[in-house]
Amino acid sequence: MMTIILQIQDSVNAVKYSMETMLPQSDSNLWMWISIFEAICIIVLLLILLGSQNKYTEIQRQFKANAQKEDVDFNNIIVSSFHAGDLYNQLKKVCHPDRFSSNPELMSKADNLFQQITQNKHDLKKLQELKAEAMKELHINI
Numbered sequence: 001m002m003t004i005i006l007q008i009q010d011s012v013n014a015v016k017y018s019m020e021t022m023l024p025q026s027d028s029n030l031w032m033w034i035s036i037f038e039a040i041c042i043i044v045l046l047l048i049l050l051g052s053q054n055k056y057t058e059i060q061r062q063f064k065a066n067a068q069k070e071d072v073d074f075n076n077i078i079v080s081s082f083h084a085g086d087l088y089n090q091l092k093k094v095c096h097p098d099r100f101s102s103n104p105e106l107m108s109k110a111d112n113l114f115q116q117i118t119q120n121k122h123d124l125k126k127l128q129e130l131k132a133e134a135m136k137e138l139h140i141n142i
Contacts, residue, residue: 004046011039073125080124087131088121094142095134109137 014035067074095113100106113134120126131142 004042004049007042008039011035011042076123076125080122084122084124084127087124087127088117090142091117091127091131091134094140095130095138100138106138110134113138 012035014031092114095110095117097107097111097114100110113130117127117130120130134140135142
């Protein structure tokens with residue numbers, strides 16, 4: 001943004017300089033038209049840049065409005081990004097269906113839990129609920 005302003009100032013200074021030194025008329029007109037053309041290009045680019053920023057802020061506003069409507073738990077998202085991996089690794093070892101191959105009923109329950117654990121491996125809140133469910137249904141201590 002600052003470079004655009006400096007370029008506009010340079011263009012204006014070039015026009016002033018050419019007018020002050022009064023180069024031969026043809027050279028003076030040429031440089032003046034080049035400076036005017038350069039200033040117009042800079043202004044058009046600046047308007048395009050400002051227009052694209054407005055679109056970006058509109059997208060941000062829509063995202064924020066949609067997030068507020070959906071009751072997104074941002075705290076869970078942030079906490080999950082740091083802690084869900086450890087709980088997921090622990091649960092996938094303890095609740096793996098192969099550990100219950102001797103009991104078909106527990107193996108079926110473990111298979112369902114294991115699928116849910118895999119689907120929610122990045123959601124700490126859901127993994128904690130699944131941990132409590134695994135302790136209750138599979139009769140294990142975690």
